[in-house]
Amino acid sequence: MTxxxxxxxxxxxxxxxxxxxxxxxxxxxxLARKIAAVKLRMNLPIEDSKVERSLKQRVLDFCQKNSMxxxxxxxxxxxxxxxxxxxxxxxxxxxxxxxxxxxxD
Numbered sequence: 001m002t003x004x005x006x007x008x009x010x011x012x013x014x015x016x017x018x019x020x021x022x023x024x025x026x027x028x029x030x031l032a033r034k035i036a037a038v039k040l041r042m043n044l045p046i047e048d049s050k051v052e053r054s055l056k057q058r059v060l061d062f063c064q065k066n067s068m069x070x071x072x073x074x075x076x077x078x079x080x081x082x083x084x085x086x087x088x089x090x091x092x093x094x095x096x097x098x099x100x101x102x103x104x105d
Contacts, residue, residue: 025080032084036091046088052081 039046056077063073 025083028080029083029087032087033091035084036088037095039088040092040095046085046092055081 036046056074059073059077060070063070
């Protein structure tokens with residue numbers, strides 16, 4: 001194989017892994033929607049700092065064990081958590097609006 005074909009192969013692998021990551025993000029978002037529904041029924045807030053701190057520590061431990069840069073891991077964790085909160089807020093507002101409109105009928 002030539003250097004150029006090696007590079008192309010590696011780039012294709014990067015693209016494949018990127019879409020695998022996005023697929024996992026989609027799954028995570030679906031789980032966040034389900035969590036929002038449960039929290040709404042249980043009258044729980046979106047944020048749970050204890051759960052976030054615990055997961056953040058597990059992420060940091062994972063990154064350290066796998067020689068990954070801490071800043072990258074924290075940034076990625078922040079993106080994931082913020083998107084989960086955004087999705088949960090969206091679900092809760094949507095369901096509350098739906099309940100309010102039913103009450104007005």
